[in-house]
Amino acid sequence: MTRQYRIASVPADGIGPEVIEAGLEVLDAVASKIGDLKLVIDRYEWGSNWYRKHGVFMPPDALAWLRTADAIYFGAVGDPNIPDHVSLWGLRLQICQGLDQYANVRPTRFLPGVTSPLRNVNAGELDWVIVRENSEGEYAGQGGRTHRGLPEEVATEVAIFTRRGVERIMRTAFDIARSRPRKHLTVVTKSNAQRHGMVFWDEIAALVSHDYKDVTWDKELVDAMTMRMVLRPRTIDTVVATNLHADILSDLAAALAGSLGIAPTGNIDPERRNPSMFEPIHGSAFDITGKGIANPVASFWTAAMMLEHLGEKPAADLLMKAVEQVCKAGILSPDLGGKATTKEVTQAVVEAVRGMNA
Numbered sequence: 003m004t005r006q007y008r009i010a011s012v013p014a015d016g017i018g019p020e021v022i023e024a025g026l027e028v029l030d031a032v033a034s035k036i037g038d039l040k041l042v043i044d045r046y047e048w049g050s051n052w053y054r055k056h057g058v059f060m061p062p063d064a065l066a067w068l069r070t071a072d073a074i075y076f077g078a079v080g081d082p083n084i085p086d087h088v089s090l091w092g093l094r095l096q097i098c099q100g101l102d103q104y105a106n107v108r109p110t111r112f113l114p115g116v117t118s119p120l121r122n123v124n125a126g127e128l129d130w131v132i133v134r135e136n137s138e139g140e141y142a143g144q145g146g147r148t149h150r151g152l153p154e155e156v157a158t159e160v161a162i163f164t165r166r167g168v169e170r171i172m173r174t175a176f177d178i179a180r181s182r183p184r185k186h187l188t189v190v191t192k193s194n195a196q197r198h199g200m201v202f203w204d205e206i207a208a209l210v211s212h213d214y215k216d217v218t219w220d221k222e223l224v225d226a227m228t229m230r231m232v233l234r235p236r237t238i239d240t241v242v243a244t245n246l247h248a249d250i251l252s253d254l255a256a257a258l259a260g261s262l263g264i265a266p267t268g269n270i271d272p273e274r275r276n277p278s279m280f281e282p283i284h285g286s287a288f289d290i291t292g293k294g295i296a297n298p299v300a301s302f303w304t305a306a307m308m309l310e311h312l313g314e315k316p317a318a319d320l321l322m323k324a325v326e327q328v329c330k331a332g333i334l335s336p337d338l339g340g341k342a343t344t345k346e347v348t349q350a351v352v353e354a355v356r357g358m359n360a
């Protein structure tokens with residue numbers, strides 16, 4: 003019997019539409035190859051252009067529309083003529099927080115054929131998952147400004163850590179660590195300087211760890227973690243950190259794996275009350291928009307994460323094998339040192355999918 007999934011596609015801004023279109027083409031090839039898999043795509047044109055026309059980034063009933071989907075396939079948000087905090091809060095965070103996708107899961111691996119700036123680390127040796135708390139912390143939206151423009155102007159940006167929020171992300175991170183061969187979790191904080199919220203994180207990590215006796219874990223301060231990622235990358239497996247810390251660490255991770263252009267992410271509701279949202283980590287990249295050279299690999303890897311989340315692991319594996327085959331063959335976009343266009347990389351992956359044994 004055919005398994006059918008509704009995918010809400012929100013390409014949004016900049017190179018988002020280019021890489022999501024490429025991803026949909028590749029997903030279509032994967033579904034045809036698998037045979038009994040059908041993906042029904044609902045396209046939503048929300049984003050900065052929608053904002054220019056309607057004064058909002060998405061309509062008031064957008065979350066209700068998204069809830070009808072099995073998963074959301076998102077591109078990127080950001081526009082050179084709209085302040086970044088307006089577009090980020092108007093679209094991406096509205097969706098992640100509105101659908102309580104509280105775990106942002108960011109895998110990093112070396113793909114074959116891709117050169118890393120790290121010395122002496124080979125493909126297969128670096129395999130990390132960074133788990134970013136995605137519902138509160140520094141992105142809680144708490145704070146404000148008073149006495150605007152005056153010498154006594156005050157601005158506050160308050161990070162919020164709740165017991166429920168920290169415990170659920172810690173459990174998700176321990177679960178992910180448990181599911182991986184090395185069963186090791188690193189809990190990242192800044193609990194020497196941030197003596198309230200971050201000490202709270204450390205305490206909750208210790209409490210939750212009692213339920214995961216088969217998982218080893220350690221603690222690292224975020225500044226030390228950046229060094230460890232560069233100098234001792236093999237000591238890392240699964241990482242959990244706050245919304246802001248993990249955002250920064252995962253950009254570093256992507257660069258160490260070769261380029262932000264290959265890094266995928268899933269905004270997951272582990273309890274599956276709402277659809278999860280999958281997107282490349284990269285933003286809208288206005289400097290290369292419309293040039294046809296955006297790297298679609300992050301969008302393909304993102305699509306593979308989405309398929310796996312939907313329970314379609316063989317389809318996800320097939321897609322990743324095709325992507326790895328194309329990278330290994332040196333068909334790479336300029337951010338990876340190659341000359342291939344978005345269309346050429348996409349076509350190569352579509353052909354690799356067609357040539358594979360399903």
Ligand code: GGG
Pocket residue numbers: 076077078079080086090094249281282283284285286
């Ligand atoms: N596809 C990811 C994306 O569009 N990111 C836009 C952005 O500015 N993100 C900042 C953040 O999530 O902290």
